[in-house]
Amino acid sequence: MTFDVLIIGSGIIGTSIARELSKYQANIIVLDKENDVSCGTTKANSGIVHAGFDAKPGSKKAYFNVRGARMFKELQKELDFPYEENGAFVLSFSADGHDTLLELLDRAQKNGVDGCSIISGDEVRKLEPNVSKDVVEALYAKTSGIVSPYEMAIAMAENAGANGCKFEFNKDVISLTKKESLFEVKTKDGSTYSAKVVVNASGVHSDEINNLISNNKYEIKGRKGEYVLLDKEFSYISNTTLFQLPTKMGKGILVTPTCHHNILVGPTALDTDDKDNTWTTFDGLFEAFTKGLLSVPSLPRGGIITQFSGIRAHESHDDFTIEFSKDVKGLYNLIGIESPGLASSPAIASHAAKEIADYLKLSPNPNFNPIRKGIKHISHMTSEELKDAIKDNPLYGHVICRCEVVSEAEIRDAIRRYPGAKDLDGVKRRVRAGMGRCQMGFCTPRIMEILAEELNLSLDEITKKGEGSKIVVGGIKE
Amino acid sequence: MKHVRLLIIGGGPAGLAAAVSAYDKGERDILILERENKLGGILNQCIHNGFGLHTFKEELTGPEYAQRFIDQVVERKIPYLLNTTVINVNNDKTVSALNEDGLLEIKADAIILSCGCRERPRGAINTAGSRPAGVYSAGTAQKLVNIDGLLPGKEVVILGSGDIGLIMARRMTFEGAKVKAVVEIMPYSSGLNRNIVQCLNDFNIPLYFSHSVVEIKGDKRVESVVIAEVDERLNPKMETAFEIKCDTLLLSVGLLPENELARGANVDISRVTRGAIVDDRLMTSVDGIFECGNVLHVHDLVDFVSQEAKEAGEKAVEYINSSAKKEYEKIIVETDGKVRYVVPEIILKNDNYNPLTFKLRVGNVYKNIKLEVSADDEVIYSKSKQVVAPGEMETISLRTKEVEKMRIAKSIKVYLRSEE
Ligand SMILES: Cc1cc2nc3c(=O)[nH]c(=O)nc-3n(C[C@H](O)[C@H](O)[C@H](O)COP(=O)(O)OP(=O)(O)OC[C@H]3O[C@@H](n4cnc5c(N)ncnc54)[C@H](O)[C@@H]3O)c2cc1C
Ligand SMILES: Cc1cc2nc3c(=O)[nH]c(=O)nc-3n(C[C@H](O)[C@H](O)[C@H](O)COP(=O)(O)OP(=O)(O)OC[C@H]3O[C@@H](n4cnc5c(N)ncnc54)[C@H](O)[C@@H]3O)c2cc1C
Numbered sequence: 001m002t003f004d005v006l007i008i009g010s011g012i013i014g015t016s017i018a019r020e021l022s023k024y025q026a027n028i029i030v031l032d033k034e035n036d037v038s039c040g041t042t043k044a045n046s047g048i049v050h051a052g053f054d055a056k057p058g059s060k061k062a063y064f065n066v067r068g069a070r071m072f073k074e075l076q077k078e079l080d081f082p083y084e085e086n087g088a089f090v091l092s093f094s095a096d097g098h099d100t101l102l103e104l105l106d107r108a109q110k111n112g113v114d115g116c117s118i119i120s121g122d123e124v125r126k127l128e129p130n131v132s133k134d135v136v137e138a139l140y141a142k143t144s145g146i147v148s149p150y151e152m153a154i155a156m157a158e159n160a161g162a163n164g165c166k167f168e169f170n171k172d173v174i175s176l177t178k179k180e181s182l183f184e185v186k187t188k189d190g191s192t193y194s195a196k197v198v199v200n201a202s203g204v205h206s207d208e209i210n211n212l213i214s215n216n217k218y219e220i221k222g223r224k225g226e227y228v229l230l231d232k233e234f235s236y237i238s239n240t241t242l243f244q245l246p247t248k249m250g251k252g253i254l255v256t257p258t259c260h261h262n263i264l265v266g267p268t269a270l271d272t273d274d275k276d277n278t279w280t281t282f283d284g285l286f287e288a289f290t291k292g293l294l295s296v297p298s299l300p301r302g303g304i305i306t307q308f309s310g311i312r313a314h315e316s317h318d319d320f321t322i323e324f325s326k327d328v329k330g331l332y333n334l335i336g337i338e339s340p341g342l343a344s345s346p347a348i349a350s351h352a353a354k355e356i357a358d359y360l361k362l363s364p365n366p367n368f369n370p371i372r373k374g375i376k377h378i379s380h381m382t383s384e385e386l387k388d389a390i391k392d393n394p395l396y397g398h399v400i401c402r403c404e405v406v407s408e409a410e411i412r413d414a415i416r417r418y419p420g421a422k423d424l425d426g427v428k429r430r431v432r433a434g435m436g437r438c439q440m441g442f443c444t445p446r447i448m449e450i451l452a453e454e455l456n457l458s459l460d461e462i463t464k465k466g467e468g469s470k471i472v473v474g475g476i477k478e
Numbered sequence: 479m480k481h482v483r484l485l486i487i488g489g490g491p492a493g494l495a496a497a498v499s500a501y502d503k504g505e506r507d508i509l510i511l512e513r514e515n516k517l518g519g520i521l522n523q524c525i526h527n528g529f530g531l532h533t534f535k536e537e538l539t540g541p542e543y544a545q546r547f548i549d550q551v552v553e554r555k556i557p558y559l560l561n562t563t564v565i566n567v568n569n570d571k572t573v574s575a576l577n578e579d580g581l582l583e584i585k586a587d588a589i590i591l592s593c594g595c596r597e598r599p600r601g602a603i604n605t606a607g608s609r610p611a612g613v614y615s616a617g618t619a620q621k622l623v624n625i626d627g628l629l630p631g632k633e634v635v636i637l638g639s640g641d642i643g644l645i646m647a648r649r650m651t652f653e654g655a656k657v658k659a660v661v662e663i664m665p666y667s668s669g670l671n672r673n674i675v676q677c678l679n680d681f682n683i684p685l686y687f688s689h690s691v692v693e694i695k696g697d698k699r700v701e702s703v704v705i706a707e708v709d710e711r712l713n714p715k716m717e718t719a720f721e722i723k724c725d726t727l728l729l730s731v732g733l734l735p736e737n738e739l740a741r742g743a744n745v746d747i748s749r750v751t752r753g754a755i756v757d758d759r760l761m762t763s764v765d766g767i768f769e770c771g772n773v774l775h776v777h778d779l780v781d782f783v784s785q786e787a788k789e790a791g792e793k794a795v796e797y798i799n800s801s802a803k804k805e806y807e808k809i810i811v812e813t814d815g816k817v818r819y820v821v822p823e824i825i826l827k828n829d830n831y832n833p834l835t836f837k838l839r840v841g842n843v844y845k846n847i848k849l850e851v852s853a854d855d856e857v858i859y860s861k862s863k864q865v866v867a868p869g870e871m872e873t874i875s876l877r878t879k880e881v882e883k884m885r886i887a888k889s890i891k892v893y894l895r896s897e898e
Contacts, residue, residue, distance in 0.1 A: 229601070233741075282606040282692055282714070306601035308609065383574070386581045394578035399513060399563035403738075407576075439599035441615040445626055459628055464611035468698035471611055472628040473725070476653045 003027045006195035011042035012345045014201035015156035020353030022163035024362035033172035035466025036426045038153035040203045044310030049145035050340040053108035060320040062111045064344035071346035079155040080374035082259035088144030088241035092137045097245045115142030148259045150429045159372035167419040176212040199332045204275040204313045206335040214328045222275035223312040225267025226284035230303040235261040242295045253291045265292035278309045312338045375413050379405040401443040403436025415454040425465040483507035485586035487564050490519020492592035492771025492787040494547035499791030501554045510558035518544030523624045532781035567743040569764045588766045588794045595733040595772040607693040612700030616642040616730040631726025636660045637691045639667040643730025648677035663690040666843045668869040733776045750819040751775040757824035759793040814893035836874040843867045848895040853887035
């Protein structure tokens with residue numbers, strides 16, 4: 001079968017483009033080398049929907065960021081993913097910072113970002129009392145937001161799927177060639193696909209995918225960012241995202257609430273040769289936490305429940321590449337989509353989809369349904385809703401994850417969707433079972449049982465995140 | 479809304495013993511809510527011997543110990559609901575719980591929280607590296623092995639020498655896994671000495687004190703861990719680092735009382751025990767809400783849990799039956815730096831004069847000391863101890879005579895005195 005469009009990568013860029021393209025009549029497939037949607041950078045970043053005051057005026061980053069950020073509210077209505085406009089401060093710790101703050105304000109105006117102002121340290125602390133006394137001034141950006149990036153990508157994927165798009169996982173693309181007008185795409189497991197257009201949305205590997213076929217070479221340098229995440233108990237620390245004003249000492253790190261009321265502290269910046277290496281480092285975690293203390297001196301060390309890191313896809317042009325390849329007809333490149341890639345993603349996707357649709361002369365899909373309903377979470381229900389839900393499906397009354405209060409019905413729903421959860425991490429990202437303070441200590445065996453039942457596997461075949469990551473090595477001795 | 483006089487949340491050993499004692503004190507309107515599909519709590523997965531030496535003078539397995547109490551509950555026909563998770567407790571003693579029949583809304587005259595504790599996760603120990611499969615809390619591994627019959631891994635390193643970790647070292651060895659090391663950040667174990675002997679020494683499993691795991695390696699599944707010695711401030715000395723190949727890291731790095739429900743009801747929580755601050759009736763800062771067992775403070779032996787719970791059951795019944803709510807003057811029990819905590823932390827003035835038990839833990843290993851209690855300036859209790867350690871909970875049983883003195887005192891102190 002020949003696809004109209006084959007998308008490599010199911011991060012926020014790949015899934016958003018898939019969803020935009022499903023508005024047209026086209027055969028679309030998304031391939032990813034991992035076991036699930038959103039296992040790359042999209043699962044490990046700050047999750048900030050930047051207002052757009054940071055990017056250089058005139059750059060693609062500025063263009064797509066500002067437009068993308070404005071699309072979130074509407075998308076949230078259609079796709080039902082966690083997003084909130086919580087506002088952000090850029091904190092300045094010395095009077096010297098004033099000029100830089102003015103510069104940011106000026107950029108905001110040039111980029112067309114509304115709702116920015118400069119306020120005093122005392123005003124900051126009136127809004128966020130836990131902010132350090134050392135803060136003298138700040139830029140306030142009212143329209144800055146937070147989003148759950150992987151849940152957004154999952155929502156995009158599910159909606160694309162419902163509108164006919166196909167997804168295949170564990171498909172590591174290793175060869176890309178072109179015969180006449182068709183691409184031939186080969187994956188490590190020996191599958192071959194043929195497509196008219198290939199969308200290169202492979203994140204940190206988008207240089208390699210491009211370089212497989214194009215003479216226009218790119219080089220992406222990985223730069224690791226490490227985070228620590230605090231228990232929900234400490235959600236009082238801040239409702240607003242707290243950036244630090246860049247100084248001679250470096251870019252600073254942020255302290256922000258997440259959509260699920262944890263507090264996130266990070267990221268650091270460390271160049272890395274291995275672009276898939278998201279291992280955290282001792283120094284990095286120390287640095288993230290210590291720098292976080294500058295913004296909020298009362299950050300509790302004992303409140304850390306987990307740590308993670310993500311890799312920035314830094315490309316030497318220092319701006320996004322979002323275009324058809326100049327030398328390979330039909331290859332659509334998304335290269336160097338680093339921050340604010342997430343905030344920009346809706347605008348990037350609609351721009352890319354439009355260009356691709358024009359190229360293929362696609363006609364609109366009359367059956368396109370823009371609505372995707374999220375998984376119903378019992379933790380968000382009122383008493384009445386709970387009663388009704390349990391009457392409908394008793395499994396809503398069976399709590400599996402105690403920390404985040406997740407029911408068996410939600411987990412089964414997550415597995416049955418398309419593309420659905422296939423492993424513990426997939427369940428975790430969709431319903432938060434295992435994301436709470438005990439970090440799966442309690443619910444691992446229970447989720448394994450549900451996965452085994454739903455996917456018709458034996459317990460010792462269940463994995464954490466796909467091949468090679470089995471939870472157990474077998475049965476015990478008799 | 480349903481009404482019960484005594485609601486017990488959690489059907490582990492604490493909840494069961496509390497229910498039985500409340501019944502025996504005359505209360506007939508009791509309900510136990512348990513989220514698992516059977517009563518018994520964490521004991522159901524502790525299939526090793528060693529429970530009940532104090533209570534029954536014989537060595538039972540965890541499930542056997544639990545069964546003794548389950549039988550007593552069943553004999554008394556005390557009602558309980560399984561597969562029922564309490565999701566909310568309010569300070570007016572209304573409670574919401576979920577099960578497959580729907581949402582239960584209950585109003586109680588008194589509540590006993592006996593929801594046990596949970597294990598601290600990996601995040602709490604700040605280990606760098608990858609996040610692969612193969613890192614489990616010791617309790618999770620215990621459940622996988624003992625309940626589900628699954629082997630988590632073949633080559634194991636255990637971080638933390640808490641009791642569950644020690645027990646799992648032996649258990650995994652029995653199942654054919656190779657336990658390569660137990661690594662403890664402190665210069666002493668937080669587990670019982672008998673477990674170190676029976677679970678490690680007997681199997682030649684090395685125990686590294688003052689060491690910690692600083693890095694976990696392996697993308698999909700654990701491939702090795704890096705271990706380093708730590709200095710007095712518990713910071714790793716990287717120059718001492720060495721690597722051990724393994725496919726599994728079990729964490730036994732401490733237990734935390736599970737007090738989400740209590741927090742929701744605005745119960746004051748101790749920063750040290752992470753359980754509620756209770757008075758000598760085991761009542762929390764919220765009138766009519768009691769705590770006992772591991773939710774109050776982590777016990778190392780279930781026998782002490784049962785004793786404490788018996789008391790809680792009795793006091794809850796006294797509370798329900800006392801028509802007029804009395805206001806008490808409170809005395810806060812002070813400790814020195816060496817005694818980390820004492821439960822109960824509050825003594826009510828001029829209340830009844832029954833015997834009373836203090837339970838406490840020290841913050842370090844101390845040798846040749848006296849464990850003492852003073853009321854104002856008088857030492858009312860003193861006991862010599864060769865050694866006290868954080869891993870072993872100490873109890874102080876005070877007789878009526880001593881309790882009397884305490885109840886009229888201005889200050890009460892529990893402390894260690896070094897013996898010359
Ligand atoms: C530390 C950090 C913080 C950030 N913070 C923010 C922020 O606050 N706000 C913001 O807007 N942006 C932020 N970003 C940027 C944002 O996360 C990225 O721009 C965005 O997630 C990129 O999405 P993507 O789909 O391009 O990449 P990815 O999510 O990495 O998706 C690429 C996908 O391609 C797959 N793939 C790769 N190679 C192959 C292959 N050969 N075959 C098949 N599949 C393949 C991968 O498995 C992966 O799933 C941050 C980034 C980092 C690293
Ligand atoms: C993993 C582990 C191993 C141990 N090994 C030993 C040992 O070898 N020897 C020894 O003497 N002691 C051991 N102990 C200690 C001893 O077992 C405990 O002290 C004892 O079980 C505590 O009893 P409990 O009733 O307080 O808590 P638990 O036994 O934990 O019981 C609490 C009960 O409350 C229920 N519950 C919690 N929250 C809710 C809710 N919201 N709604 C409804 N129900 C709820 C739980 O499901 C559970 O059944 C161990 C403890 C643990 C955690």
